[in-house]
Amino acid sequence: MDDIILVKTGQIVRPRTVQTASILGMLGMFQNANVNPAKRLELEVWHDLASVYISLSRWRDAEICLSKSKAISSYSASRCHTSGLLYEAKGLHKEAVKSFVGALDIDPTHVPSLISTAVALRRFGNQSNEVVRSLLMDALRLDRMNSSAWYNLGLLYKDEGAPSCIEAAECHGQLLNLVFAIGRMLDW
Numbered sequence: 001m002d003d004i005i006l007v008k009t010g011q012i013v014r015p016r017t018v019q020t021a022s023i024l025g026m027l028g029m030f031q032n033a034n035v036n037p038a039k040r041l042e043l044e045v046w047h048d049l050a051s052v053y054i055s056l057s058r059w060r061d062a063e064i065c066l067s068k069s070k071a072i073s074s075y076s077a078s079r080c081h082t083s084g085l086l087y088e089a090k091g092l093h094k095e096a097v098k099s100f101v102g103a104l105d106i107d108p109t110h111v112p113s114l115i116s117t118a119v120a121l122r123r124f125g126n127q128s129n130e131v132v133r134s135l136l137m138d139a140l141r142l143d144r145m146n147s148s149a150w151y152n153l154g155l156l157y158k159d160e161g162a163p164s165c166i167e168a169a170e171c172h173g174q175l176l177n178l179v180f181a182i183g184r185m186l187d188w
Contacts, residue, residue, distance in 0.1 A: 039072050039073070042072060043069055043072050043073060043076060043078065043079070044078070046065045046066070046068050046069035046072070046079075047065070047066075047069060047076075047078050047079060047082045049065045050062040050065035050066050050069070050082050050086070051082060051085065053065060054082075054085055054086050054089050057089070059086065059089075059090060062082075062086050063086070066079060066082060066083055066086070069082075075106050076106065077103040077104070077106040077107035077110040077113060078103070078110070078112075079103075080099050080100070080102040080103035080106060080113070081099070081100060081103040081110065081112050081113045081116060083099040084096045084097070084098075084099030084100040084102075084103065084113070084116055084120075085116070087099055088116075088120065093120065093123075093124040094124075096116075096120055097117065097120045097121065097124070100113050100116045100117040100120060101117060104117065109142055111139045111142050111143045111146060111149070114135050114136070114138050114139040114142075114149075115135070115136065115139050115146070115148050115149050115152060117135055118132045118135035118136045118139070118152060119152055121135075122152070122155075122156060122159075129156060129159075129160060132156055133153070133156060136149050136152055136153045136156065137153070140153070150174050154167075154170075
């Protein structure tokens, strides 16, 4: 996928590997390519600040941060994901899932949204375990070191019962390996 596409704006954009794409996602990809690095950093700061406010149950402040982010870029998988976290914290589970799925419409490779969608569907939805497993496996395919994906996949296997106990143990074993590897890097 090292093809280069000349976009009408005159800028060169490298396409992302995408298995499924929506019109919204394609628009978001090109709009986000036009956001300069300073604005991208500002987006990340607004999303991080919104996450802090969510953890403090300060919904209104989180909403303000998300609206500031939307003013910079209306097509942001990270903003949709953070909105989903806000809805989830408020107990609005259907809206949370819609936001997580919206993030995946914009960027099907957004790992936090893959994991959050899987967790929300497992907790609150009536989705089959295959759908949840597929989302978590996609997240791990994109980020093999993601401890949250390993942890939640292990929980899914554990919930499935006896035949999946070995898979659950393997997932949690992989999680422990990640923790030890990080510990060695940090000189614990």
